[in-house]
Amino acid sequence: MTLAPEVKDTSPEKLLAPVLSAFWDEDASWTLDVYRRHEGYEGLRKALAMSPDEVIAYVKESGLRGRGGAGFPTGMKWQFIPQGDGKPHYLVVNADESEPGTCKDIPLLFANPHSLIEGIVIACYAIRSSHAFIYLRGEVVPVLRRLHEAVREAYDAGFLGENILGSGLDLQLTVHAGAGAYICGEETALLDSLEGRRGQPRLRPPFPAVAGLYACPTVVNNVESIASVPAILQRGKEWFRSMGSEKSPGFTLYSLSGHVASPGQYEAPLGITLRQLLDMSGGMRPGHRLKFWTPGGSSTPMFTEEHLDVPLDYEGVGAAGSMLGTKALQCFDETTCVVRAVTRWTEFYAHESCGKCTPCREGTYWLVQLLRDIEAGKGTLSDLDKLNDIADNINGKSFCALGDGAASPIFSSLKYFREEYEQHINGRGCPFDPAKSTVWADKPAEVNA
Amino acid sequence: MTTTPSEGVGLGMPQLPAPDYPDDVRARLEGDAREIIARYPDSRSALLPLLHLVQAEEGHVTRTGMRFCADVLGLTTAEVTAVATFYSMYRRRPSGDYQVGVCTNTLCAVMGGDAIFETLQEHLGVGNGETTDDGKVTLEHIECNAACDFAPVVMVNWEFFDNQTPGSATRLVDDLRAGRPVAPTRGARLCTFKDTARILAGFPDERPGAVEESGSAGAASLVGLRLAKGEAAPARVVHPRDGGPHDPQERAVHEPSPSEHLSSHDAPQDTSASDPAHPAGPAAEEGE
Numbered sequence: 215m216t217l218a219p220e221v222k223d224t225s226p227e228k229l230l231a232p233v234l235s236a237f238w239d240e241d242a243s244w245t246l247d248v249y250r251r252h253e254g255y256e257g258l259r260k261a262l263a264m265s266p267d268e269v270i271a272y273v274k275e276s277g278l279r280g281r282g283g284a285g286f287p288t289g290m291k292w293q294f295i296p297q298g299d300g301k302p303h304y305l306v307v308n309a310d311e312s313e314p315g316t317c318k319d320i321p322l323l324f325a326n327p328h329s330l331i332e333g334i335v336i337a338c339y340a341i342r343s344s345h346a347f348i349y350l351r352g353e354v355v356p357v358l359r360r361l362h363e364a365v366r367e368a369y370d371a372g373f374l375g376e377n378i379l380g381s382g383l384d385l386q387l388t389v390h391a392g393a394g395a396y397i398c399g400e401e402t403a404l405l406d407s408l409e410g411r412r413g414q415p416r417l418r419p420p421f422p423a424v425a426g427l428y429a430c431p432t433v434v435n436n437v438e439s440i441a442s443v444p445a446i447l448q449r450g451k452e453w454f455r456s457m458g459s460e461k462s463p464g465f466t467l468y469s470l471s472g473h474v475a476s477p478g479q480y481e482a483p484l485g486i487t488l489r490q491l492l493d494m495s496g497g498m499r500p501g502h503r504l505k506f507w508t509p510g511g512s513s514t515p516m517f518t519e520e521h522l523d524v525p526l527d528y529e530g531v532g533a534a535g536s537m538l539g540t541k542a543l544q545c546f547d548e549t550t551c552v553v554r555a556v557t558r559w560t561e562f563y564a565h566e567s568c569g570k571c572t573p574c575r576e577g578t579y580w581l582v583q584l585l586r587d588i589e590a591g592k593g594t595l596s597d598l599d600k601l602n603d604i605a606d607n608i609n610g611k612s613f614c615a616l617g618d619g620a621a622s623p624i625f626s627s628l629k630y631f632r633e634e635y636e637q638h639i640n641g642r643g644c645p646f647d648p649a650k651s652t653v654w655a656d657k658p659a660e661v662n663a
Numbered sequence: 664m665t666t667t668p669s670e671g672v673g674l675g676m677p678q679l680p681a682p683d684y685p686d687d688v689r690a691r692l693e694g695d696a697r698e699i700i701a702r703y704p705d706s707r708s709a710l711l712p713l714l715h716l717v718q719a720e721e722g723h724v725t726r727t728g729m730r731f732c733a734d735v736l737g738l739t740t741a742e743v744t745a746v747a748t749f750y751s752m753y754r755r756r757p758s759g760d761y762q763v764g765v766c767t768n769t770l771c772a773v774m775g776g777d778a779i780f781e782t783l784q785e786h787l788g789v790g791n792g793e794t795t796d797d798g799k800v801t802l803e804h805i806e807c808n809a810a811c812d813f814a815p816v817v818m819v820n821w822e823f824f825d826n827q828t829p830g831s832a833t834r835l836v837d838d839l840r841a842g843r844p845v846a847p848t849r850g851a852r853l854c855t856f857k858d859t860a861r862i863l864a865g866f867p868d869e870r871p872g873a874v875e876e877s878g879s880a881g882a883a884s885l886v887g888l889r890l891a892k893g894e895a896a897p898a899r900v901v902h903p904r905d906g907g908p909h910d911p912q913e914r915a916v917h918e919p920s921p922s923e924h925l926s927s928h929d930a931p932q933d934t935s936a937s938d939p940a941h942p943a944g945p946a947a948e949e950g951e
Contacts (some may be wrong), residue, residue, distance in 0.1 A: 226890035235888050243879035302704070311809045312770050320809040324849065325880040345704060352752050352863050353764075353808055356850035362867040363874045388702045391863045391908035393711050393750035396806065410710030410736075410750040428705055445730040458742070468887075471811035472770055478812045480887030494890055512769065544770050544811060558769040562806055568749075619796075653815065654828055 226494040231457060231465045232481045233445050234438070238325040240548015243656035244360045246367040249328035257444030262645070263383045269340040273443060276451035278326070281318075282308055282399075282436030283510065285462075285528045288443070294423035294511055295431045296343045304432040305338050305346040306408065307440055310392055310399040312351055313511035313619075315542035318467040319437040321479055323357045324349070326441070327364035333388065333440035335373060338385050338449060341433055345386045349404055354392045354616035361389050376487055396566035400614045401434040405566065414570045415614035422575060431558045436618045438467060458484035462527035466541060471542040472507070473499050473547035485530065488543060489522040502654065506630065513619025515626035528602045536626070551646035552631045553638050556623045557585040565622035577608035581624065588635060591643035598635055671834045681726030681740075684741035689731070692720065696735045699865060706736050714747055719860035723754035752863075760855045761839045764818040765832070775828065776815040782829035787836060799840045812883040813848070818883070820859040822850030825881060851876040863912050898931040 237243050237252050246254070262271050274289025295303055307330065311319040323330060334346045339378035350358055365387055368374045376384045390408060397403045398413040405427050426432020442464065446454045455463045462484040468491060471477045475496030482491075488507065498504050506516045509526060517524070524534045531538040546555065564578035584601055587593045601624055610620035613649040628635065637645055649655060683689060695716055700709040710732060717728030729743045736743075747753050765780040766772075783802055787795050810816045813825030817832055819830045824835060825848040838845045839853075846852055851873040862868050889895045 226887075226895050230887055230891035232888045232891045238880040239885050239888055240879060242875065244874075247733065295704055312807060314807040315770060315811050315812075316807070317809045317811045321880060321884040325884060349808070353818065353821050353848055354857055355804070355862055356823060358862060359851065359868050359874050362862075363863075365869070385853075389865065390708075391712065391715065391865065393714065393863075394752035395750050407711065409705065410707035410746065411726065449790070469812055471772070471814060474884045476883075478883035478886035480672070480890075542811065546773065550773055555769045556770055559768070560770055565806070571843070587935075648773070648777065651773045652778060653826075654775065 220259060223488060224493055229486060229490055229494060230480060230482045232525070233465050234322055234326060234329055234441055234467065238321075243325045244327055244364060246328060246364070246371060249326070249332075250348065253448055254328055255444075257447035258335050258373070259331050259379065260447045261339055262379055262383070266340045266342060269336065269447075273340070273446065273453060276446045276454045277445060277460060277461075278439065278442060278454070279464075279528060280436055281438035281442070281466060281540070283313070283513075283537070284449075285538060288435060288439050289421065291433055291435065291570060292337065292341050296424065297342060299431065301342040301430045302345065302428075303341050304362070304430060305315050305334060305341060305343045305426045306405065306427060306432055307334060307346070307348045307433045307437055308399060308401060308404055308434055309348050309350040309437045310396075310404060311437070311540075312396040313513060313540055313542065315469070315508055315511040315544040315560060316540040317469045317471065317472065317542065318479065318540065318555060320354055320357055322437060322441060322467065324360060327357075327361050328367070328368070329441040329444060330437055331364055331368050331373065333381075333443040333528045335378060335385060336443050337433065337435065337440055337464050339381070339383050341431075343433075345388070347408060347427075348387070348389045349398070349408055350389060350391055352393050352400075354422050359389055365389055378507055395568075396562075397568045397614070397616060400616065403614065404434065405432065412568070414568045415616075442466075459525075459527055459529070461529055463539075468526065468541045468543060470495065470543050470545065471546040472543075472549070473502055473504075474545050475499055484527040485525040487523050488517075488545075491543070492522075492545075498545065498547055499656065502549065503548050505548045505550055506552060506555075506627075507545045508539075509536050509543065511542040512544075512562070513537075513615070513622050514539040515622045516630065518630050533542060536611060547651075549646065549650040551589075551644055551648070551651075552627050552634050553585070553589050554644065554646070554648070556627045557589050558583070559623050560585055560620060562614065563612040567616060567620075571612035571614075571617065573608045574620065577604050577617065578620050581608075581620065588638050589644055591638055591641065593635075593638055593639045595636065598628065598632065617626070678726075681730045684720075684731060686729060688720065692716065692731060695864070695866070696731075700735070701801075702865065707738070710738070710743065710746055711750070714743075714750075714753055715860050715864035718753060719857050719864060722857050722936060724759055728880075732850055757794075758856070759799050759801035761799060761819055761853065762801045762821075762856055763836060763839070764803045764821075765806055766806070766814070766818070767804040768807040768814045770811050771814045771816055773777060774814040779815055779817065779829050779832045783832055783836060784832050795840065797840060800836055802836075810849075819845070819847065820853055820856050821863075822847035823881075824848055825837075825883075827933060847877060849877050849881050856872060892935065 221502045242248050270292045278288045279285045338346050364505050374385055374387050379486045392398050395413045398407045400415050402416035403413040422432040422434050458464050465483055504519050506518050508514050508516050509531045524530050560581045564582045567578050569575045581604055584597050605621035605624040608617040699712045701711055702704045713732045718724050724747050730740055733740045733743045767776045767780055789802050815827050817824040817827045
């Protein structure tokens with residue numbers, strides 16, 4: 215592999231690739247009018263000119279992989295739906311974005327909901343579904359408002375409903391608001407929730423492609439995955455594959471947050487590094503250094519400064535010992551206590567554990583007890599091995615990945631910051647001042663904190 | 664948990680069934696329920712929106728509301744209760760008109776959410792999940808609300824109030840209690856918690872202009888796009904947090920107009936103001 219000299223070009227114009235976010239700065243970007251001015255629903259016309267199987271093959275060949283965390287090839291998920299089985303097929307869009315740090319689907323749906331709706335119509339045509347659902351987390355009413363409006367517009371314009379664009383395709387789209395439960399972002403818990411039950415994961419197999427919603431073949435896809443499909447159809451799979459790498463092609467939304475100079479959304483080809491993103495956006499806040507960060511939300515093992523040059527694609531992050539996840543790049547500087555951060559995440563997992571599987575339900579509870587003691591200076595050194603032990607007893611031993619997610623920050627923080635845990639124990643307390651970590655800590659005019 | 668020590672654990676008579684809604688209320692809700700159920704191939708899928716609907720009626724999910732859901736869906740009240748108690752957005756006791764939720768998940772907490780939550784508890788004299796005496800504000804800490812690039816975040820009736828400080832959050836709850844209008848950074852002018860619950864049940868917000876309010880996207884959502892378009896050089900990247908209210912004195916005398924909340928507008932303004940030596944745009948040309 216040769217590194218051409220032009221890769222040294224670090225200008226944002228070269229490194230970024232706004233596609234889904236390309237017109238978020240326009241007035242009324244969420245409306246059908248603006249979307250159509252930007253080639254909206256043109257990808258759908260191309261898809262409808264192909265056979266459903268050709269659309270599945272095309273999306274598969276584009277190499278699009280799931281943007282919700284796991285990175286499963288989207289086209290392959292569609293292909294798993296058994297055809298000619300006489301059962302209804304369903305598409306369920308997972309818009310239950312709740313993973314700590316993750317904040318890409320919500321701004322996407324707020325500013326550009328039609329990209330999702332167009333993607334839904336294409337996907338339903340491909341998998342032969344006549345009813346799709348958007349399962350949106352309930353706590354984001356501004357987004358719900360715009361989805362209601364966008365769906366209404368799409369029905370009025372004939373992109374939803376009966377005989378869409380004269381193709382014979384009938385499609386009903388239901389926007390469904392959840393009611394506050396992180397676990398419903400797990401696809402089988404989401405399906406149970408959508409069926410009007412407590413959101414608890416199901417044992418797999420059978421997978422949703424065989425027995426999903428109402429025990430019928432169902433595709434569950436993340437918002438960003440489906441919203442990426444229209445552009446692939448419109449501009450071509452070769453265009454899509456010209457970005458990113460062989461195994462991780464295409465563009466994606468990176469969400470930069472925390473102690474950085476310019477938190478926000480950065481849409482770029484897969485494989486950009488955190489160093490490149492920080493270099494172009496002003497770096498960490500002035501006078502501070504990066505201490506630890508997550509590549510894809512709190513469930514992905516944390517990284518440190520030594521991982522600044524890891525390519526942020528599925529293979530690159532995996533090879534460095536973490537997961538690309540949701541590309542939620544939460545950056546914390548040297549003022550942040552890692553024990554405090556991990557304790558808070560663990561409290562979250564304990565709160566959100568659905569209670570179905572014993573290792574997760576009980577394990578997250580005990581992790582919280584130990585961590586609170588350590589943070590308060592009441593822990594012992596043997597507690598650190600106990601933490602590791604409990605996390606090990608949760609990891610991989612429950613129905614779904616919530617337990618694995620809870621174990622991730624424990625393992626990775628002990629790996630990189632064991633000394634800091636020991637400091638809390640030996641020093642009988644937390645050596646950090648939380649006031650120094652706040653957004654306003656370095657401002658001249660101090661607010662009454 | 665809610666039984667007082669004197670009640671102990673009740674082993675006697677089971678609770679009597681909840682009273683029904685008055686006839687007119689029930690008739691109206693049945694109409695809404697039919698509309699909700701029609702959205703789904705299987706009626707039970709309507710349960711979550713129906714619980715939002717009964718919450719819109721009474722401000723929290725009552726036993727009467729759960730009985731109504733059970734009746735229209737052919738479920739037992741035990742089945743409905745099992746679902747209603749699983750999800751954190753369903754309130755189980757009367758609460759305020761405005762639910763103020765402070766994100767205290769790790770990132771927001773570290774960036775100042777913990778300090779904001781402490782300040783508000785002290786200022787309002789209520790703890791987590793409690794309501795002020797005037798029935799206006801229920802204070803809660805909430806989990807990550809998918810707005811980390813706007814941290815620290817406060818939600819009021821599930822509308823976004825981004826980039827908060829203890830000072831701005833204190834003014835926010837004071838305004839809410841005094842009945843002064845407040846505008847979210849992302850979202851529409853506030854309605855009551857009950858009205859919000861009705862939108863969650865799937866009935867679109869009918870207020871004129873509500874969908875448009877606060878503009879296309881928040882400032883942080885646009886930073887990458889602006890860089891990609893060459894609109895902001897790295898050294899002059901607009902700090903979205905600097906657009907937030909920091910100085911209590913300044914905010915107190917200056918009531919921001921709704922247009923100032925259009926976060927997509929403040930980036931260029933802040934950029935030129937932050938570099939007075941190089942004034943940009945038509946204003947400078949006219950002045951010269």
